[in-house]
Amino acid sequence: MFNTITEPMITTPEVITTKEAATAAIPLVIPGRDMPKYMDPAIQEVIKAITGQGIAITGPMFSYHHRRPSDTFDFEIGFPVLQAIRPEGRVINSKLPAVKVVRSVYQGPYEGLAQAWPALQDWVRKNGHGETGKFWESYLNNPDEVKDPKDYLTELNWIVG
Numbered sequence: 001m002f003n004t005i006t007e008p009m010i011t012t013p014e015v016i017t018t019k020e021a022a023t024a025a026i027p028l029v030i031p032g033r034d035m036p037k038y039m040d041p042a043i044q045e046v047i048k049a050i051t052g053q054g055i056a057i058t059g060p061m062f063s064y065h066h067r068r069p070s071d072t073f074d075f076e077i078g079f080p081v082l083q084a085i086r087p088e089g090r091v092i093n094s095k096l097p098a099v100k101v102v103r104s105v106y107q108g109p110y111e112g113l114a115q116a117w118p119a120l121q122d123w124v125r126k127n128g129h130g131e132t133g134k135f136w137e138s139y140l141n142n143p144d145e146v147k148d149p150k151d152y153l154t155e156l157n158w159i160v161g
Helices: 032-052 110-126
Strands: 014-017 021-031 062-065 072-080 092-096 100-107 131-139 153-160
Touching: 021 032, 032 072, 062 092, 072 092, 100 110, 110 131, 110 153
Parallel strands: none
Antiparallel strands: 014 100, 021 072, 021 092, 062 072, 062 131, 100 153, 131 153
């Protein structure tokens, strides 16, 4: 399944057009170093809002980045949902857009994403795709169920022009 095009392990990228998906999400603008402090509470808050309203989660958790990270990350974390939710606390209705992306899957611990994204960016540039600075990752398996971090699967979606 995996072809190493560069370290770390990512699948051979493909260009696809995604379909719009309704989501329930929490927008965050935080320093990158504070990511671990904010992620789990936000995930739990989103899950509680969705399930508390009896709405079905229809896909994996994601983090959608509105711009390339700098000293801060400007992103939203959430889940695709069957229908709009009633906004609750920090949880809002949002969407994953219908756009052209270069998609790949990274296998390994989350710490390796800092190398996986540049590997995908290199491919995007070498293949002449315009960059928008927007991207999202979807976490294809649950770390509570997959005990070895080397087996984590993260779908990388780089929005291209």
